[in-house]
Amino acid sequence: MSQTQSQTAESSRSPLIASLPSDHSEFSEIRQRMVDDQVRPLEVNDPRIITAMRNLPRELAVPPAERGFAYADRTLPLGNGRYLLQPMLTARIVQTARIAAGERVLIVAAGTGYLASVVASLNAHVVALESEAELVRQGHAYTDVTAPGIIWHQGPLAEGAPENAPYDIIIFDGAIREIPSFCVTQLAADGRIVGMMGKSGDICSAFLAEPDRAGTANGAAGTFEGWATRLSFDAPAPLIQELLPIPAFAF
Template identity: 25%
Template sequence: MEDSYKHKGMRRRLIQKLREKGIMDQSVLQVMEQIPRHVFFEKAFLEHAYQDKAFPIGHGQTISQPFTVAFQTELLKVKAGDKILEIGTGSGYQAAVLVSLGAKVYTIEYQKPLYLKTKEFLPELGYSPFFFYGDGSKGLAAHAPYDKIIVTAGAPTVPTALLSQLVEGGILVIPVGDNEVQKMLRLTKISNKKIEKEVFTDFSFVPLKGESGWK
C-alpha cells in the first residue's frame, strides 16, 4: 500500500476543509488524516479520493463524502472501548475510522459482494471490525446491546429494533427522510421509555435496504 507525501498532503488539505466546514472533534480529524482514503478507490479514480464528495463503489452503494463521515462520527461521541454497531459496511472506510478511534466495531452489510470484498480487504489494511452479512435494518440482536449505533444509509423511519439494541444512555445516529433527502438524527436512549431526539442538517444517502428500510 503506497501512502506517499503527495497523498498525505492531499489528506491534510482535506482535513483543513473539514475544519472550515465546522468539524471540531480533534480525535476524528486526526484519525481521518491518518487513514489512507485513496486505497479504498480503484487506481483509475485516485484523484477523487481526497475530494469532499461521495463516490460510487458499485452495487448501488457509495463511499460517503468525508464531511459526512466526520459529521456522523462526531455526533456519535466515540470513546475508546465503545461497542459500536455500524449498519452498512460499504467500502469499510467508516468502520476504519471507528476502529482507529478505539471502538469495538460490529459492522453489517446487506449487499453480499460488498460484504465479501470488504471482509477480506479491510483486515489487510490493519482494521479488524467484526463483519456480518444480513439485514442491518434489524440491527444485530445476537451481539446487543451496543453503546452506539451508526446507520450509513437513508431510512424512511427509525427502526425500533435499533433503539432496543442500545444500552441506556446509548446513541443512535441515523439519516431519516425520503429517497432524496434525509435529516441527520441523533437519538439518545435516556431509558426504555424516553428517547431524546436532536435534528441536524440535510444529507443525501443511498437508501437503507431491508425489512425496516426501503423495499
C-alpha cells in the first residue's frame, strides 16, 4: 500500500475478524461490566462515549491470543509496537478532547481502529493514521464493521496526514514525549491536541494542547508561539516509539 490515504478495504478479511466464532454474543455482558466498573466510576460522563463503549466490539480489535483480556483493565499489545489502551484511558482521552459532531479528527498511531471507532461514534469525521501495513489492513477490517466512514492513511506517523488537513482535533493513541512538528501546519487555528505525555519513567499525564499564538492589536491571530498545554490525570501508557525524539549528537 502506498503512503497515501486508502478508503477501500482489503479484499481479504483480517485474522482479527475471520478467526472469530460466528456468535460472539458472550462478550456482551462482559462489555457492559467493563463500562460500569472501569469507565463510569472515573468521571466519564459523556453519554455518547458510554453508549459507544457499550456497543463497540472491543474483542474484534485484538489478536486472538488476547481476546480473553479484551475487556480487562489493561493495555494490550497489537503487534508492531502498537497497543490497545486500557478502556478507562480510551474513554478519558476521548472525553478530554471535547469532540463536537462534525469536527475533523486525526487519530495518530491508530492501530486496529478501536479508539478511531469510538470517536467516529460521536459523529466526527475521522482519519486514522497508521504506518504499519498489517495494522492498516486489520484496521480496515475492523472499521468496515464498526465505523465505515473512517478514512485510513498509511504513512510515517511523524508526517501526519496532510491530504485531509486541517484537523479540528489531533489525538495520539498512545504516549508521546513531545508534540510532533506536523501538528503546527495540520491543526486548525482554533484546534486542539489530546493524548498522553510521558516525560520520564512509565507514568504519563493526559494533556490537551492548543495553539499559543501572539495576537495583534485588533485581536486577530498572529504568529505561532508554541502550545498552551493543560495536564489532567496521570496513568501508565505505552510510548509511540516511532514518535520518540531523535537523540541529539553529543561530542
